Amino acid sequence: MKRFGFLFSCALAAATLIVQAQSGLDPKKLLNPGTDSWPTYNGDYSGRRFSTLTKINANNVSGLSLAWVYRLNLGGAPVVGSSATIKATPLQIDGILYFSTPDNAWAVDARTGREIWHYTWQSQGGNHLSNRGVAVLGEWLYFETPDDHLICLNIKDGKERWHVTTADLNQFYYSSTAPVIVKNHVITGVSGDDLDIPGYLDARDPETGELQWRWYTVPQKKGDPGFETWPNEDMARHGGGMTWQPITYDPELNLIYVATGNPQPVIAHVNRPGANLFTASIVALNADTGKMVWYFQPSPHDTHDWDATEPVVLFDGTVSGRPRKLLAHASRNGHFFVLDRTDGKAIVSMEYVKTNWSLGYDEKGQPVPNPEKMPKVEGALVAPAANGGTNWQPTTFSPATGLFYVPTSLSYAVFYLFDPGENPQGWGGSDRGGYSESMITAIDYKTGKIRWTHNWDGPARSGLLSTAGNLLFTAGPGNSLVALNATTGDPLWHARLNAGISNGPITYELDGLQYVIVGAADTLWAFVMNR
């Protein structure tokens, strides 16, 4: 009996340990995440990707060392698209990392890189280009699949609780974004710009997956807001505007900020004269109703595949001596914007990289497109290329330096119209060829002026992370993870990895040690400061 009692105690202790280790995410943590976790796509609702941790800092980063490496185990499943590429930002909750690739989700020990569980969804198709990550609430994990399902798993063992359909695969929708939990809503987006289909953002019930509200990014009928910026109902209803950047959220204002994708048809545009609202826009929605409060359109009537689905970053600052609630966004089209996030009014509109396609700004601070630089049958030389001055990769804002950092490409390409007819569909054109230089750009948010630029000697682009240790973590050329001095841009440390960095780095503290985690293709790398 004694022996049994001892075993029982051991079993109980082990069970308690597991329960402690995977006790779930207290929703309050989403409002005030500590430095011991990274509980949502951006680490917090603001999208700043700034950590107050200083154990790794500009003075000691040269001693940063490898803690562990985890290489994706697909369990024998074939690699489909990027199902073996980590574009997701992992969440870290109670010492466990949770992340995903198309059709797959994992839990991995944040101290050791040991796999705890792996889940595979049996796919019915869809574009396997990307998956940006998972959301966790309580004991449940949520992620989206290329074949348009939202899946709910138990975080303890990765067992499926339920799945629901979020979009129609027949219309070539796919799903790649990371869901974000806002109160009792799971906020999910849609992807896909091959056919002319409308984008939307959904709020779903965390318990059942049932739809709570849906906001269409383009007018679905005559009279809807923005309808006057389309030639007719058919073009408006099929106008594109995908929602594949995870949302940010201001709990005080109860506003969700969503960035929307390019209009359809993408390059050939003759059948959609007008600004094409609310594509290529930043839109504030009431979190409980999904009703639009304001919008700002970085690319009115886009014709270059410049979606505005780059990060929308929230912070408070002082502009012209006044404290302001701000929102900053470096758009794919090469322009940087700072808005008042209460009403969407522009405070700063400024080029952050060479562009040649606009004729100044309108009264709202939105660029005015130059018709001469729209795609032509004979080609038009445009900066930036379709790939953009920046893209989906996370930017970062450091309140310590007051700088907004952008993974930047200075690029040129020729935009051709392939379908010169009166009623193009889908794309109808493309950019070709190209010249590109990669760099990190540090922007003073108060003025939009570039404080410093760090040029790379080769191609490099990844998500960014800034810290109170005066550091900026980024991809460098040659598959490098690089730490720059956040104030000056000077390179301080690097490590060459197996592949180019494919996600945004995160940091957290466990057991008094600060870690930096980054994904490079099929491998998750953990670095730690042991000193």
Next chain:
Amino acid sequence: MRIFVKYVAIASLPLVAALHAQTPQGNPGRGGGVQGQGVPPPTRGGGGGGGTAGPADKPLVDFAAAERGKTVWVAECVTCHGPQARGTDTGPNLLRSLVFLRDRYGNEIGPFLKKGHPLQSGKPATSLTDAQITDLSHFLRKQLIDTLRGAATFTVQPFKSGDAKAGEEFFNGAGKCSGCHSPAKDLAGIASRYETADIQQRMLFPGGGRGRRGGPPPASAVRVTVTPQGGAPLSGVLVYMDDFVVSLQEPNGTYRSFRRTSSLKVDKTDPLEAHHALLDTITDKNIHDLVAYLETLR
């Protein structure tokens, strides 16, 4: 410092690759050139797996059936729905029709038509045979595929360029092209070797070639000279450089790498610098005129 990067224009191109069963997935064969590099005209396409849009069971297109379907289309449908099924004032765009997008070989459009949809000829829709409906389904799916990236039609269309005389003036004047190039030497006959759009691309974005494996590096290769403190300079073709390391290959084939420090002098020479700099100043008119001039060099 500028690095030239040839890249595929759109990150998510592999779409139509999977719609053509015989084309390797994820490789639509696009890159440096412009015309004629697309997917070869398929006889049958569809299906395919990962990295692609649409459902896994997306219908295969039988192009012979699509051709037969075209005959039915012209006889019964084209007046209202248009030659490409994109709609007219009297009939909707079928490429945006959910009935069609959910259709598999006629299983949706068949019952829809037979409910009494009017036909151009005045005959009842029930007169359409099952085979004709299947053919129509293939015809419509082909129209859809033709709108996708990677389709045979998804390429630069033939175009006329600008004013050759103005182009020649730019070549010898403001463009400073004649400083390195000659219509009698390196550019002789260029218009016989390349299509118009290829000439345009090669002029704006040269340097894609890496030279033959084992052969000498191309003239466009970036050169670097590294001088250690108190040491002799070493020169060669740049192999790799970042903030921390630089490596080169000497003319005799020796590979060397160096840790970059403040005492290591690094001088880089990019023979294509003038081309890169031109991008900041050249106008679209200059481009088209210059291409028109180059087109005269046959």
